[in-house]
Amino acid sequence: MSSYHPLSEAEAIEIARSIREVFPTGEELVSREIGDGNLNLVFHIAQPATGRSLIVKQALPYAKVVGESWPLSLDRARIESEALIKQGELAPGLAPRVYKADHELALTVMEDLSDHVIMRRGLIEGGHYPKFAGHISEFLARTLFFTSDLGMNQQDKKRLVQSYINPDLCKITEDLIFDHPYYDAETNNIEDSIRDAAEAIWRDEALLFEVAHLREKFLTRAQALLHGDLHTGSIFVTPESTKVIDPEFAYFGPMGFDVGAVIGNLLLNFAGQEHWSADDVSRRDRRSELLATIRDVWTLFEGKFRRLWDEHGVDRVARAAGYQDDYMLRLLRDTIGFAGAKTVRRVYGLAHVADLDTIPDAAARERAQRLALAIGTGLIRRNRQAESIEDVILIAEGAL
Amino acid sequence: MSSYHPLSEAEAIEIARSIREVFPTGEELVSREIGDGNLNLVFHIAQPATGRSLIVKQALPYAKVVGESWPLSLDRARIESEALIKQGELAPGLAPRVYKADHELALTVMEDLSDHVIMRRGLIEGGHYPKFAGHISEFLARTLFFTSDLGMNQQDKKRLVQSYINPDLCKITEDLIFDHPYYDAETNNIEDSIRDAAEAIWRDEALLFEVAHLREKFLTRAQALLHGDLHTGSIFVTPESTKVIDPEFAYFGPMGFDVGAVIGNLLLNFAGQEHWSADDVSRRDRRSELLATIRDVWTLFEGKFRRLWDEHGVDRVARAAGYQDDYMLRLLRDTIGFAGAKTVRRVYGLAHVADLDTIPDAAARERAQRLALAIGTGLIRRNRQAESIEDVILIAEGAL
Numbered sequence: 001m002s003s004y005h006p007l008s009e010a011e012a013i014e015i016a017r018s019i020r021e022v023f024p025t026g027e028e029l030v031s032r033e034i035g036d037g038n039l040n041l042v043f044h045i046a047q048p049a050t051g052r053s054l055i056v057k058q059a060l061p062y063a064k065v066v067g068e069s070w071p072l073s074l075d076r077a078r079i080e081s082e083a084l085i086k087q088g089e090l091a092p093g094l095a096p097r098v099y100k101a102d103h104e105l106a107l108t109v110m111e112d113l114s115d116h117v118i119m120r121r122g123l124i125e126g127g128h129y130p131k132f133a134g135h136i137s138e139f140l141a142r143t144l145f146f147t148s149d150l151g152m153n154q155q156d157k158k159r160l161v162q163s164y165i166n167p168d169l170c171k172i173t174e175d176l177i178f179d180h181p182y183y184d185a186e187t188n189n190i191e192d193s194i195r196d197a198a199e200a201i202w203r204d205e206a207l208l209f210e211v212a213h214l215r216e217k218f219l220t221r222a223q224a225l226l227h228g229d230l231h232t233g234s235i236f237v238t239p240e241s242t243k244v245i246d247p248e249f250a251y252f253g254p255m256g257f258d259v260g261a262v263i264g265n266l267l268l269n270f271a272g273q274e275h276w277s278a279d280d281v282s283r284r285d286r287r288s289e290l291l292a293t294i295r296d297v298w299t300l301f302e303g304k305f306r307r308l309w310d311e312h313g314v315d316r317v318a319r320a321a322g323y324q325d326d327y328m329l330r331l332l333r334d335t336i337g338f339a340g341a342k343t344v345r346r347v348y349g350l351a352h353v354a355d356l357d358t359i360p361d362a363a364a365r366e367r368a369q370r371l372a373l374a375i376g377t378g379l380i381r382r383n384r385q386a387e388s389i390e391d392v393i394l395i396a397e398g399a400l
Numbered sequence: 401m402s403s404y405h406p407l408s409e410a411e412a413i414e415i416a417r418s419i420r421e422v423f424p425t426g427e428e429l430v431s432r433e434i435g436d437g438n439l440n441l442v443f444h445i446a447q448p449a450t451g452r453s454l455i456v457k458q459a460l461p462y463a464k465v466v467g468e469s470w471p472l473s474l475d476r477a478r479i480e481s482e483a484l485i486k487q488g489e490l491a492p493g494l495a496p497r498v499y500k501a502d503h504e505l506a507l508t509v510m511e512d513l514s515d516h517v518i519m520r521r522g523l524i525e526g527g528h529y530p531k532f533a534g535h536i537s538e539f540l541a542r543t544l545f546f547t548s549d550l551g552m553n554q555q556d557k558k559r560l561v562q563s564y565i566n567p568d569l570c571k572i573t574e575d576l577i578f579d580h581p582y583y584d585a586e587t588n589n590i591e592d593s594i595r596d597a598a599e600a601i602w603r604d605e606a607l608l609f610e611v612a613h614l615r616e617k618f619l620t621r622a623q624a625l626l627h628g629d630l631h632t633g634s635i636f637v638t639p640e641s642t643k644v645i646d647p648e649f650a651y652f653g654p655m656g657f658d659v660g661a662v663i664g665n666l667l668l669n670f671a672g673q674e675h676w677s678a679d680d681v682s683r684r685d686r687r688s689e690l691l692a693t694i695r696d697v698w699t700l701f702e703g704k705f706r707r708l709w710d711e712h713g714v715d716r717v718a719r720a721a722g723y724q725d726d727y728m729l730r731l732l733r734d735t736i737g738f739a740g741a742k743t744v745r746r747v748y749g750l751a752h753v754a755d756l757d758t759i760p761d762a763a764a765r766e767r768a769q770r771l772a773l774a775i776g777t778g779l780i781r782r783n784r785q786a787e788s789i790e791d792v793i794l795i796a797e798g799a800l
Binding site: 156159171182183205211212215216219222316317320327 | 549554555556558559561562565566567568570571574578579582583605608609611612613615616619620621622623715716717718720721722723726727
């Protein structure tokens, strides 16, 4: 018999009050529900007298997207809280602190990051995050390496795989990223102006072949514990700080899916720069900055991952001559393929991104969408032949 | 508090008596313990008055190999009984019937196959099994296809992955197949006469690179529910019948590991034919027959797997043009690599095979061992470039 029920604000306050490391004194707490109500309740609990605050996040037993509602396992709240804790241990300072988790109530009490901004919003508003590439490459290298067979006991890893089996959330990815965008699915959300581009993708046999490969990797490759949804809407930033949130899609999958999610979402913002007029120098500057960030994310990630392998590798056999180089090249190729898939689905799949959708001028928006599709499909087509991160830069620049 | 304890013969008889479908009448039952005592107790329970019988197999909480003893999870008995039941459902008639399983007592009550012979023994004694390739290809195609993302609901598959997490038994494979044979490990059991050949393998960088790839696949590729130990000692045969037993190593891994196990063990018998004098026509005849069987196993398997895919495929995306051909080629390559790894470890790793070890003449035995190593390393070196099963035949013939 489960005690689960959606919390009232009074209950959320009561739970928050029990977190003595945040609220050691008894002054009044006030609650504000700040979730979008589609998947979770999110209570911001503050103590005006002290300026202290925290977040109570509770999973709802369903998902609402574009009016549709379908049941969704509450077990994702356990997975999210366990992933947050593990990522925080492996990449200190790069995930919110977890104060308490209650699996029965499907809730996590965690650090309030209101002083940060969601990175997607920050990028759209022209923010600069010079430390982002350093931070996210650290997060990726450490969380992926230390949950893989390269960096942890291989029997313990199997038990960890077991506790992160996440069918409901993986299903969302399998449908919305690796299936629906590649045929005329009802869930697609295609602006009339680019329908011809979507239809061209549905007929592109070479592309569909590559998508089948990427889907297979997502379904079968238990390489490391992924965040599983690492787009710029799952990252809180300031110019000084980066915090990765919302790992409810966490499961053991191919590492390149997480690295590719970051790069794909930077490329969506790159495409979105069509909102500037063509002769505005800001368009070119922003794009250069984004491409430099992409290059840094991969280059720093690769260097850190290799260093961890050299210093903390647990697998004797993985020291075979040439194997690390080969592994990193395959990881780059996966990254590029998944970056492409992440890009395409955001243009006309079920869930769009504000980087494109908020461009008010229809012609500019169409150009941005076509650009994103050209980049995304270019990456997917290229992925298994890619040789370096410069391939991504060339594809993005070539699409302009 | 577990009720587990090793059964007495009296207790085994009592359990057997409860299986009314085998023993509907009350005549006396007699028990004979026929296990090797290293991993399991195996009671053969017969009713002399009716000629009926069954097997009670109980896991022991340790493994004994060459005098060493180490603890081993009893959960393997649950995995074994569940795998037997599932394989029996998916490949009717090709696995022993399970009458009862008791996870607390770590026991499985199953069909008595005393009218069959262990295939390794049968091959060594010159038996012919003309239906074997048809049967084992059916077993492989159906058990692998219908537990993969191609043939079953992809969310249910994830839950099945979860219930077959099998760290202890996978560890044995990871050590004894994919690690210890590739350096001077204490567990290796190397005849002095071929020590130079083992040492050459330890220095062979190209080979070690391929082994690292195969090990990675074993560790990370959750493709389908494998038997996990499908050598000819896990197969009971008669000229008319094939029954696959002992799936205690079952877990979700790369399909080629099971197919390769069958082929590798046929190749070990091929190498073992050195026991004939060089001018005996039987040597050549047996080898031709074995190579024909290997060709049939792959060819029939591939045909059946493709037919299942065409008729029962659940994944829309996997219908992309060219994908099935590419998938089958990769599966062949994995099969060849794993067949090679399975062959090498049986020559000088911890656990040898009678196909080689029972050759009384030392010179013939040495020739057989060197032949097995030449074939095994040839397959490993070739695996990722192989184009057809004929590559295996050519490597085997070329090694003579």
